[in-house]
Amino acid sequence: MRRLILILLLLVVPAVAALADELTAAAVITALKLGATPEAVTAQINNPANTVAQLTPADLANLKAANVPEAVVHALMAKASSPAPTPMPPTPDNPKLVDVVRMVKSGLSEPVVLEQLRRSGEAFQLTSNDVVYLKNAGVPESVIAFLVTNKNFPLTTPTPTTPPAPTLTPTPTPEPKETTIEGIVLYKPTFMQKNRSGRLIFKEDEVQWVDAVDPKESFSFHMAGVEKVWFTCQARPTESFCYQLNIQIVKGARYRFKDVKQESGSNEAVKAIETWIKKHFPAVPWGPPDVSS
Numbered sequence: 001m002r003r004l005i006l007i008l009l010l011l012v013v014p015a016v017a018a019l020a021d022e023l024t025a026a027a028v029i030t031a032l033k034l035g036a037t038p039e040a041v042t043a044q045i046n047n048p049a050n051t052v053a054q055l056t057p058a059d060l061a062n063l064k065a066a067n068v069p070e071a072v073v074h075a076l077m078a079k080a081s082s083p084a085p086t087p088m089p090p091t092p093d094n095p096k097l098v099d100v101v102r103m104v105k106s107g108l109s110e111p112v113v114l115e116q117l118r119r120s121g122e123a124f125q126l127t128s129n130d131v132v133y134l135k136n137a138g139v140p141e142s143v144i145a146f147l148v149t150n151k152n153f154p155l156t157t158p159t160p161t162t163p164p165a166p167t168l169t170p171t172p173t174p175e176p177k178e179t180t181i182e183g184i185v186l187y188k189p190t191f192m193q194k195n196r197s198g199r200l201i202f203k204e205d206e207v208q209w210v211d212a213v214d215p216k217e218s219f220s221f222h223m224a225g226v227e228k229v230w231f232t233c234q235a236r237p238t239e240s241f242c243y244q245l246n247i248q249i250v251k252g253a254r255y256r257f258k259d260v261k262q263e264s265g266s267n268e269a270v271k272a273i274e275t276w277i278k279k280h281f282p283a284v285p286w287g288p289p290d291v292s293s
Contacts, residue, residue: 022051025059028076029066038069045075052079092133094124100147101137110140117146178203179276183269186211187244187256200257202276207247209255223281225250230287231270232256240291243267245274 023045031041044050055076063073092098103113124130124147134144179202186196186209196217201208205224211217232244243262247255259270277284 022053023076023079024053025055025063025076028072029062029068032066032068032072038072041072042075045072045079052076055080090133090136092130093127094130096122096124097126097130097134097147100143101134101139104137104139104143110142113140113143114146117143181269181272181276183260184273185258185260187258189256195258197260200273202280221247221249221252221255223277223284225252226281226284228285228287229277231274231289233289233291235291240289241265241267242289243270245270246290 028041028045032038045052060073063076100113100117103116108116126134126144126148131144131148134147181200181202184198184200186198188195197212198210198218199212201210205222206220207223208220209218227248227250229248230246231242232246233240233242244256244258247257249255257270257273259267261268
């Protein structure tokens with residue numbers, strides 16, 4: 001009856017708001033056939049007091065077959081009520097509460113559920129959403145109160161772990177910037193010059209010869225000015241015995257340092273010079289040794 005009144009209003013008094021009702025595709029087709037203007041029908045469709053029934057594919061086909069103007073069809077489609085979305089089942093923030101609800105819905109008594117919760121040792125720490133979830137699921141208030149308070153859960157204090165003792169990295173002993181090598185003879189190859197006993201002092205880039213007898217015979221030079229270094233060795237069945245170290249200065253003097261223990265078969269001092277030079281001045285070139293039979 002109300003739809004008929006609405007159709008009559010669409011026909012007779014299009015400017016007057018109709019009674020609130022749900023418009024259908026069939027009612028719109030009937031109103032247009034009875035002489036209602038498309039504008040009047042569209043106005044009633046857009047009237048906030050009216051609703052439009054959900055349009056089915058059959059409704060759309062009927063509207064097209066009845067030559068309903070597209071403006072009216074679009075207005076119907078825009079106003080058509082959509083089905084209410086299916087509400088999602090509520091879920092707890094703590095997924096373990098699903099097991100609690102399952103125990104309650106299985107028919108277990110409250111004392112049994114509470115005892116099971118006590119033995120589980122779980123601290124649930126409920127949120128407001130969890131409490132509402134339990135209430136809506138029909139969980140007894142005594143169980144909810146037990147889960148909220150957690151008074152009967154055993155409190156476990158984690159055993160403090162002793163951190164491992166820090167590994168102490170020994171502080172490296174700073175390498176000396178200078179060294180003194182004793183037991184050296186400054187070899188003089190000419191008959192008129194005597195060999196000189198003394199020691200070599202390596203101090204950073206500087207090399208000092210300290211004469212053991214006459215300080216005036218002392219001198220120094222820099223490793224940056226060394227052209228090359230090489231040994232003088234004596235051939236032996238197993239390996240050559242290197243007893244003298246030679247240093248050639250670029251466009252300058254040549255120094256020959258013998259090991260004072262050469263005669264006893266030791267070349268400890270000469271090897272010490274070699275070690276220092278190769279370690280601290282790796283760029284200094286080494287020439288092939290002079291080998292005598």
